[in-house]
Amino acid sequence: MASNSVCASCLRALRQQARKEIQRQPSLASIRPQHTRRLLSTTTRALAAEEQPRSTKRQPSKPSSANPSAFDLSQLASQLRKTDTLRSATEPYIAYGSTEDLFKACARQCDYNIPNVLKQPPEPAPKNAGQEDVGVGSGWWVTPKEQGGLGLDVTFNTWAQVVFLHMYMMTVRLRCFPKEHAGIWHQNLLDHFFYAAEDKMAVWHGMTARGVRNKYLKDLWLQWRGLLLSYDEGLIKGDAVLATAVWRNLFKSSEEADIADVALVTAYMRRQLLRLDEMGDDVFASGEVDFEGPAAVKALAEKQSPWMHKSFSSEDLKELEPAQAPAQK
Known part of the structure; x- marks a missing residue:
């Protein structure tokens, strides 16, 4: 790079x-x-x-290709x-700086703070039904549905899942890098997330004990590993499986989740993955990457499939039924 x-x-x-x-x-x-x-x-x-002597007036010189000393x-x-030796020595530094910019692009999609912590003296943060600290956030992921957003709770878990979702799309693009680069870049991107996560735990949620933070960080690591597996399966098997993974991770398997919101996020992921795929390695490695808003895919997600209004005949239903095994004598 x-x-x-x-x-x-x-x-x-x-x-x-x-x-x-x-x-x-x-x-x-x-x-x-x-x-x-x-x-x-x-x-x-x-x-x-x-x-030359200082009394001599210096004249600006023009670079000459005939001068071998310049x-x-x-x-x-x-x-x-x-050279292989110097490239291997400098690659971690380059990857660290570029992945920091990539992570900032992911974190910009959903950020939050807890105003009660900033008061003097600090006050306890409000809780939701799941006893999670609720703050004030920005981004269409946590914007109320009445204002055109998804209306997710402004919590640490929501922040982590939204950032994870965008980091996953970055990871898919990093897999296109040469083998000797991909592992270093992926590890640096993941490190930036855990630095930010630990900082939020200490600043906004009062987790001053390192042992308590490490416990939550280990749980986040397990969530990331499971998320990689579930989203990869969705990319391979189709939108239905990908939407199921989105529902489990982002919407916490809630029965009250709107299926239209799940479809919107699924279409959003497909479109952003396509944009990243069309991006050159040099542009992506520079860290100058951003994501589109929901407007780009909202019309597509709201469009109904013609099969929704298609009636099935008895012959069509028979074709959908699994073939019965012949009876054994």
Whole structure:
């Protein structure tokens, strides 16, 4: 994955390359040792200008391809990044920064806070029927249904499930990366979630004990593993199975869940997966990824299938019945 950032490992390699350039080229060997480090941030032409008397008026110089002593730092870094050793050393740093942006795109879809915690002195957070802390959130996932949203409870569990859903779609796209990259990127994306989850536990829910937070984090890890399995099964077996997975994870298997909302989320997932699939690796790896709103799929989800109004004859019903095994004599 290409990146414009240079980490400590890259910097050390660049210094070694600069020393080799000085030893190999006579024009660079004449530069004083104290100027060796400055070679990484300027051209040798600028260094030569510093050797002139201060009374001499400096004229801006144009880079010349005929001067073998001048080289571009960015081009050198790009060449060094192509080597297997340096790429393996810098890949975790690049993956960490890019997956942080990818996670922020997931977290923007549903965020919340608990105003009672900010009061002086702090007050207990209001509870819902399941004794979960209820806060104030943003995003169409928690917007009341009267205002066109899904109307989910503004709780930590809702936040985790909505972020998990978007992280799953990111994970599906990361599986298209080369094998040597996919594992590192997926692990960094998951780490960003658990950093944010632990922070919310401590700040908004008063879980100051590390042992208590670790218990909930382990439970979230098990939920993530099960979610991966259920959503993968839905992608393979069809929308009905995918909608069932959405109903179990996002809507908590509630009998009061609106089937139209379940269909809307299922269509939303299909469309976002298609958008991510059409996105190039370089664009996705840059972290500049965002998700569409529900309006893009709402009309599609509300459209009724013509089979809903089709009548079945007795012959059609017979074809749907499973074949009976012949009676044994």
